[in-house]
Amino acid sequence: MTESRVDNVAKRILVLGGGTGGYVAARKLAEAARKQGLDLEVTVVADEPWHDFRPLYGDVALGAAVPDEVRASIVDAGRRFGFRVLVDRVTRIDAGERAVETEKGGRLGYDYLVVSLGVRYGWEAYPGLDRYGYHNYTLEGATELGKALARFKGGRIVLLVPETPHRCGMYPYEAVTQLAETMKNRGIKAEVVLLTRERTGKPLAALGTDVSRVWWEKIQAAGVEMVQHDGNVEVDGERGVVRAGNVEERYDLLIKVPPSRLPEPLARSEGFQLKQDPRWAPVRPRNFRHPDYDDVFMVGEHSMPPAGLPTAGIPVHFAADYAADQIISEITGGYPVAGYAKTMTCVGYWGTSGYAGTCEIRYDEKEQRNKLYCYTIMTSPIIRLMKEAFYKSWIAAMK
Template sequence: MPKNILILGGGTGGVVAALSLAEAKEKFGLDYEITLVNKTEWHYMPPLWMDVALGTAKIEETRAPIRGLEKYGVKVVVGEAVNIDPGNRAVSLADGTTLGYDYLFVVLGLRNGWEAIPGYAEEGYHNYSPEGALEFNNALKQFKGGKVVITVPEVPFRCGIYPMEFATVLAYKLSSKGIKPEITLMSPRMPNGVDITYALGPDIKRLWDKYFNMYGIKVRTHDGIEKIDGQRKVVVTKNYEEPYDLLIKVPPPRSPKVLEENPEFQKDPTGRFIVAKPLDFRHPKYDDIFLTGEHSMPPTGLGTAGVFIHAASYRATQILLSDEYGVGSPGPIPPVACVAYVADKGFLGVCEVTFDGQTHMWSGPRCYNVVESYLMKMVKHAFYQGWLDRLRL
């Protein structure tokens, strides 16, 4: 009987795992079935939701049909996983179906935990969902000037560069419409006392400083956001209050409910993330389960960003192929490259991680800026559209 590999989640990591296993199956003539379950018909590329908010992309350009995986020999089920029963190797879907497995990849991303802060769900705009990006775009079209506040409530947050990237692009966009940007980035205090512009090290910090100085973008460090007072239009923190005209919000990251509420999945000490074994991304108790989604990156020492989820998902498939079929090559995690916007340009950053034998976690990242140019903005578009084109029918 061929083994049955089940992948839950058709986002960045789920698609990487499915394509890696499909490629190995064909290349080495292996005998297993790959099934991927995704909640919607679409595979989304979340970084492009920023373009939707800014009016430079349509929702259709941020996604591809998840059934596009079928041409690679992956069986696709559109449905919502509502329970995972590791003892019986069974996954229940919302429509009542039960799926069994020999190996399970859990790659379900993170959810937006707006409920963590009073008033956060009701106030402000964001591009952490397609619907949010469309609402945000409407608000930006109406915006005629005033004080823009970008709130980052806690670390880690989804994508270590996003708030700074967005601040510089918005500043450029408002300036080119003749609106003098007045932007404040509210950063949580990092464990060593600094703000999040330091998060990826001195080289990337220098890049942010250059553009923040150019556009007068301010950074204020807070000790925790207590609530958003929508009537007074004020962000209330433990150490100060910040008034706003336009509030742009980054969500507190929380694990998907199907994992958060399941006692078989252990939470890390913060209660926000799901524990995976750092070196091979396996479930601490069940060796047949790999946890390579964003929900499991912080407990391994990796960041909550697509580039790390890509590396983790690929590595886990190579470990499985090596252990089960003797063909995988799970080498060290190579440097990951990230293309992002900065004001009117783009940049290519590279981050290195190493496995620390003492802490038994991935350490770093050590990041540097390789190139900053107009060309990199086009490279970002080309990269994401090329990624999605693999699934477009």
């Protein structure tokens, strides 16, 4: 283990990624340094100067939010909260030498490394997926999807989920119910189809029968058709058709969910690609450390499935917070750590109303991974208002 002590040498903490995990970890570390008088050098390496709150992209596409409500300067946030931001692109991690290489030629050393690089969108994984359809997984994509929805005069909308798990598991179900209600409110005749790889044929089955039942009832009430495909997906944009081995769906408007792939810097780094499934990065599910390096914390979406958790902002947030606590504990020689959160509350939209559910997180000693036990708390329009308020206040608090 890394030596636990307080001394006169500044501890260099390098945080890779300026998204949710990177921001949460860097802010907590910097604030602890200020409050406890610790000599820490906290540096975030981000490939762009913006911190985007990605869950709001769907609101941008549907006209419920504007781009200024979605992003804030991570550089300005660093100045405000006390961490340094280096706008550069990570190219490789040399964990054996405790160094990170960047695109601009830098080689950065560290005492602790927090890795939160999200996922890469693997549009190339299925024929035609990179060429046809719209998405709202980037701000630019959300803007283009918004324009396409404004032009849409009626017909068949297909939302394609080529594989699971993907970024934000609840998104497709939120999207189709909102699309159905939006079209109804606009007086547009539209069939909304969710074409998914969900193997059970029911929504959010991994979160348990109670959560799945509630969402299934809402999907049916919204008039959304849910179709299960076999994974052999091909998009024929010339004919406006999505084909799979067991189904063929015609569309007038195609919305797509990107396959998740390992970020390139991790794929190029020795020991940072999971052998059992190269889409993900290795992690110790109990404490989010790298299996081979105690001074490296893997808290991005790239490491959530191997930990038994969803690829979503909430588990990333908690993992980053826990990683920061562990680092502070080791540096101070015993600062008490609360541990990873044992419950996780998820909220979602469905049309004008909202959903709230809780997942208990239990560590399975035999399987050495976390398991989720989820149930519904409440469905109400007030949940939608609460979610909107939280999302927009996240960005407002950074400005």
